[in-house]
Amino acid sequence: MANDYRTRTAGAPWGWDEAHKRLHVAIVGATGAVGLELAELLFAAGHPLSRLDCLARKYGKLELGNKQKLDVRPLESTQDAESFPGVDLAFLCTPTELSRVLGPALAEHGVRVIDLSSAHRMRPDVPLVVPEINGAELARGGRLFANPNCTTAIAAMPLAVVEREFGLAEVIVVSYQAASGAGLPGLQALAFEQKRDAGVAALGAEPKSPFAATLSNNVIPAIAEVDEHGVSGEEQKIVEELRKILGRPDLVVEATTARVPVERCHSVAVHVATKRDVDLRRLKDALARAPGIALDPDPHGPRPRECAGTDPVHVGRVRAGTRGPRSLCFFAVGDQIRKGAALNAFQVAAKLPVDR
Amino acid sequence: MANDYRTRTAGAPWGWDEAHKRLHVAIVGATGAVGLELAELLFAAGHPLSRLDCLARKYGKLELGNKQKLDVRPLESTQDAESFPGVDLAFLCTPTELSRVLGPALAEHGVRVIDLSSAHRMRPDVPLVVPEINGAELARGGRLFANPNCTTAIAAMPLAVVEREFGLAEVIVVSYQAASGAGLPGLQALAFEQKRDAGVAALGAEPKSPFAATLSNNVIPAIAEVDEHGVSGEEQKIVEELRKILGRPDLVVEATTARVPVERCHSVAVHVATKRDVDLRRLKDALARAPGIALDPDPHGPRPRECAGTDPVHVGRVRAGTRGPRSLCFFAVGDQIRKGAALNAFQVAAKLPVDR
Numbered sequence: 123m124a125n126d127y128r129t130r131t132a133g134a135p136w137g138w139d140e141a142h143k144r145l146h147v148a149i150v151g152a153t154g155a156v157g158l159e160l161a162e163l164l165f166a167a168g169h170p171l172s173r174l175d176c177l178a179r180k181y182g183k184l185e186l187g188n189k190q191k192l193d194v195r196p197l198e199s200t201q202d203a204e205s206f207p208g209v210d211l212a213f214l215c216t217p218t219e220l221s222r223v224l225g226p227a228l229a230e231h232g233v234r235v236i237d238l239s240s241a242h243r244m245r246p247d248v249p250l251v252v253p254e255i256n257g258a259e260l261a262r263g264g265r266l267f268a269n270p271n272c273t274t275a276i277a278a279m280p281l282a283v284v285e286r287e288f289g290l291a292e293v294i295v296v297s298y299q300a301a302s303g304a305g306l307p308g309l310q311a312l313a314f315e316q317k318r319d320a321g322v323a324a325l326g327a328e329p330k331s332p333f334a335a336t337l338s339n340n341v342i343p344a345i346a347e348v349d350e351h352g353v354s355g356e357e358q359k360i361v362e363e364l365r366k367i368l369g370r371p372d373l374v375v376e377a378t379t380a381r382v383p384v385e386r387c388h389s390v391a392v393h394v395a396t397k398r399d400v401d402l403r404r405l406k407d408a409l410a411r412a413p414g415i416a417l418d419p420d421p422h423g424p425r426p427r428e429c430a431g432t433d434p435v436h437v438g439r440v441r442a443g444t445r446g447p448r449s450l451c452f453f454a455v456g457d458q459i460r461k462g463a464a465l466n467a468f469q470v471a472a473k474l475p476v477d478r
Numbered sequence: 479m480a481n482d483y484r485t486r487t488a489g490a491p492w493g494w495d496e497a498h499k500r501l502h503v504a505i506v507g508a509t510g511a512v513g514l515e516l517a518e519l520l521f522a523a524g525h526p527l528s529r530l531d532c533l534a535r536k537y538g539k540l541e542l543g544n545k546q547k548l549d550v551r552p553l554e555s556t557q558d559a560e561s562f563p564g565v566d567l568a569f570l571c572t573p574t575e576l577s578r579v580l581g582p583a584l585a586e587h588g589v590r591v592i593d594l595s596s597a598h599r600m601r602p603d604v605p606l607v608v609p610e611i612n613g614a615e616l617a618r619g620g621r622l623f624a625n626p627n628c629t630t631a632i633a634a635m636p637l638a639v640v641e642r643e644f645g646l647a648e649v650i651v652v653s654y655q656a657a658s659g660a661g662l663p664g665l666q667a668l669a670f671e672q673k674r675d676a677g678v679a680a681l682g683a684e685p686k687s688p689f690a691a692t693l694s695n696n697v698i699p700a701i702a703e704v705d706e707h708g709v710s711g712e713e714q715k716i717v718e719e720l721r722k723i724l725g726r727p728d729l730v731v732e733a734t735t736a737r738v739p740v741e742r743c744h745s746v747a748v749h750v751a752t753k754r755d756v757d758l759r760r761l762k763d764a765l766a767r768a769p770g771i772a773l774d775p776d777p778h779g780p781r782p783r784e785c786a787g788t789d790p791v792h793v794g795r796v797r798a799g800t801r802g803p804r805s806l807c808f809f810a811v812g813d814q815i816r817k818g819a820a821l822n823a824f825q826v827a828a829k830l831p832v833d834r
Contacts, residue, residue: 320676352797421704441708
């Protein structure tokens with residue numbers, strides 16, 4: 123599927139301006155699915171490669187879609203901010219435990235940090251930002267910023283429109299999450315299983331799967347650990363992060379998260395109760411006008427396979443609920459590696475005030 | 479995966495007794511996925527093959543799992559009940575349009591009819607039956623009985639337990655439906671697409687797909703036609719049929735139905751508001767005791783791949799909702815060809831009073 127990033131964001135308000143191009147940028151965890159996508163975004167935005175450091179656990183090369191190769195430095199002393207000499211801005215595509223120490227260390231050392239893990243998202247002093255929704259948070263100062271959970275970012279985009287138009291009362295989010303949510307190991311495990319199911323011979327060694335069960339031809343109805351109350355880590359993130367991003371600590375959010383055998387793009391079925399009566403025409407108009415949202419007119423869309431590699435959150439099946447005039451339903455799909463991760467982090471960086 | 483029908487229903491109350499074995503049974507539409515499963519069920523129940531007529535559009539042979547072959551008669555004059563001489567009981571695994579005329583014609587001719595299509599489900603004079611829930615309806619008399627929509631039957635099983643324990647106020651059902659819901663053409667289309675995606679060479683001709691888009695590596699967020707209000711036919715069925723089966727014409731039901739790349743077994747994420755406070759331990763105990771339900775202790779289950787070919791509706795992820803003490807969530811999986819179709823119809827037949 124075509125990755126039409128270049129054309130879609132050409133005139134976008136989060137363009138990577140000259141001041142940003144002068145920043146020395148580091149991608150930590152550059153060889154993962156999200157790190158690689160960030161490198162692609164920076165390259166496409168015209169960021170000079172001489173001012174881009176790629177770091178990962180192992181030394182090596184990163185190859186972009188256009189065959190351009192980037193050096194990858196090994197991440198030696200991960201807790202030592204001194205090992206990032208001259209870096210102005212760091213994207214942390216790192217495991218939560220690593221982000222927990224590295225994020226504050228770098229920030230204290232003067233580096234602007236955009237952390238894509240869940241380490242700092244719920245800290246009151248750390249903005250958790252989807253630029254189209256609460257980009258104003260970026261002007262609050264501080265140097266450490268958090269990028270939301272992938273499913274949360276995708277669900278938040280249309281929910282922010284509903285909140286503005288009719289006020290949210292209760293939100294139920296049920297997800298269909300792609301293998302890419304578990305990074306390259308997830309993609310590799312699914313591809314292997316699908317080939318085996320299809321009867322492909324000469325498969326080679328089975329990669330270690332990050333999933334709780336075979337994903338091919340299956341649905342795994344919980345993502346991450348399930349706590350003693352039966353709630354999954356992913357569901358807890360959706361509840362807490364949606365409240366923070368939407369600025370509605372009182373919002374009632376209920377979620378079920380499941381993994382489905384899809385490569386890229388998370389999907390969510392959303393059932394909403396609103397504070398005021400819903401006017402569907404007005405809602406569709408507002409969604410169509412909202413930056414970063416594409417309204418899908420296909421009655422059987424949007425679909426993850428077709429949305430892969432695109433920027434917007436695709437919204438369709440917008441309809442009245444059966445719970446009275448203050449209820450509505452919709453379906454939303456977003457590329458979890460792009461708007462669900464790398465693209466959102468890039469947009470956060472592009473919106474950061476830069477004065478040098 | 480093992481099809482353990484024989485052991486599971488050996489002592490079940492819907493056993494196929496001697497009176498039923500004396501019935502002359504017809505399966506109309508015997509060569510489809512559901513018709514074939516019904517033949518398997520009757521064979522496993524010890525029904526004499528000399529008193530089993532298999533009919534379909536084309537003459538041919540039906541091969542059971544154990545290689546046993548059954549003759550298939552062509553269905554010539556479909557509206558003519560005279561073409562079913564001596565038949566006492568007919569299962570109609572036929573398209574809705576055909577069931578609409580054939581069902582009443584056969585019933586009028588003295589044949590007991592169990593129709594698996596949606597043709598007669600919402601007729602007030604036709605019982606719509608899930609035996610564990612409203613089997614008493616079968617004693618109401620009449621000769622025409624309707625088998626519910628597959629997703630509805632699966633969701634109804636645990637919902638009936640919640641209704642009995644705490645009273646249902648509002649039900650939200652979000653589905654993950656397998657390819658088998660569209661019968662053999664659905665299974666064949668998915669298998670072909672999956673092989674193509676896996677890079678298998680020599681695929682042969684692409685079968686005609688019953689789906690609105692490629693299903694492999696995808697989610698199709700609407701099943702059947704979508705009406706002018708944006709509601710899919712499948713969603714409408716879930717709303718109407720749940721109300722009828724549960725005997726709650728006032729029940730608020732809201733649904734999103736989506737197709738996922740899974741062979742057999744539909745899954746549903748269910749979010750419920752109840753009339754009385756939920757006691758989770760009591761609910762789990764009641765689910766564990768309920769006939770036809772298997773409570774899954776796996777925090778990442780139940781999963782369709784593992785449930786394929788089994789009889790029960792598997793229920794897991796039972797947890798409190800976030801909408802106060804009168805809310806709860808669970809996940810349920812059932813084999814759509816068995817409990818979602820053939821098995822339920824067989825259970826209806828087995829519970830029909832027979833007096834000859």
